Amino acid sequence: MAAISYPAAVGDTVDPTRLKHKLTRNLKERFIELLLMFCGLVAVFTTVAITIILVYESIGFFNFVSVWDFITGTVWTPLFENPQYGILPLVSGTLTITAIAMLVAVPMGTVIAIYLSEFAPHGAREAIKPALELIQAVPTIVFGYFALLFVTPMLQATILPDLPGFNMLVPGLVIGVATIPTIATLAEDAMRAVPGAMREAAYAMGGNKMQVALQVVMPAAVSGVVAAYVLAMARAIGETMVVAIAAGQNANFTFNPMEAAATLTAYIAQVSMGDLEHGSVGYASIFAAGLVLLLMTLVLNLAGHFLRQRYRRAY
């Protein structure tokens, strides 16, 4: 076996240090790495801090109100002489309005996404997408007054004469419309990300546009579409102004959309704008409501996460 012969280092023609680590470069890379990590940690830190504060302030509240009464009580009157702290009316209001909003936004948003991604000619898409995005730019307080002063009177004058001035139906519908762009644009992105090769395969098999859109593109995009639904639902749950203005602000344990009610967010907004004494039970109650809100969105996000995992596709 022939031994490998290495060229001898020839005096000053070969710099013996040229393959060694460079201190300055290492420091620079380390610094950049730390900077990037710090930016990532800001988001983590914020979430953790909010959770800690909510839990900490809620402990004070739960020293005063039993957890059982809180989660099973059907009367929420923390600002009355004889306060009661049952969270269910706020939860029912939140769920009812979110459900109505999703009944509007999911079908509409999905249909618009399918149209934009699979059917619309280039010109139509270029006109409709910016218009949709403009809806997202409208401040929600405008939607709130639109609901209270335009939509409710219009429904009262036409198909629902018995509709009270404050109700859950109209805020639900308006939030639904306001959330359509979230679903439409995100679901459209997901559908357009489906590889053209898959679409071509479906057309090559003799599929028509509808069959290709519904049987091939939608199933391929389902994880992104579900993510759009989850995000839209989180937005609807968290929506505050429309509800605070048009739903009536009195906590009412009902799922009837024709009645007035308050939601978790509307209650928090209402109380934090009043001048409640720091440390009072009423003050602490908004943290407990906030904690419930956080838990609801957490459950939603986890559900979305598992659905995405379940339907994840590798193209």
Place this chain on the structure above:
Amino acid sequence: MVTEPLAQAAAAPAAAIKAEVRDLSFYYGDFKSLKGISLPIEEHKVTALIGPSGCGKSTLLRCFNRMHDLYPGNRYEGAINLFPDNVNILARDVDPIEVRMRIGMVFQKPNPFPKSIYDNVAYGLRVRGLRNKTELDDRVEKALKGAALWEEVKNRLDEVAFAMSGGQQQRLCIARALATEPELLLFDEPTSALDPIATGSIEELIQEIREQVSILIVTHNMQQAARVSDYTAYMYLGELIEFGKTDNIFVKPQRKETEDYITGRFG
């Protein structure tokens, strides 16, 4: 450039013609990418399209199932006559979906649908309105056997197709195309994303299925064209330079350009 591309085919013993390209030009917007192509496709034979990148071979292939109709700004001129009906499938009054019902395609990269193995193969049948479960089962099994995949997948028809290997996925795509019993099957560089073993099994398959279907295959790989095809067409810059029996094209090409390409002096 080629005045009588049909001459050589006519010299061969009279065989049935499945399709005939007649003075076909194709435009991507203003760009003329096919320039007056004429070419016969013989029934139950494999015809290979070869040529350097950008020569228009895939563009020509995709005319056969009107794939270009999916994108705006494309225009056909001339004809592809499909026999026995002798109908020009590029005609304006011909529905591209009807054309695709009769002419199948297998793509460069395996592109199964995000569905189970069974549903992938059944897709074309369901699109054609077949709902009967027994008949679907039979035709799916037949297609998978035809694509030499049945033994490997018969116990996991419900699994998602993405779990298969690349070669298996491509054979699944062939099964999917075979299930609808097309008259003509288009292959667009079907093995360019596969390893040599998977490539070998696809080539073998192409040899076998030509009993059932006429085949048009685009390939980058000249050895592949020599191995699988009965006829070969050499294209360059949107023109058909030479067409003839594969043996003749590879052994004694008539034109200098073809010879240069085949011997590797060019391309």
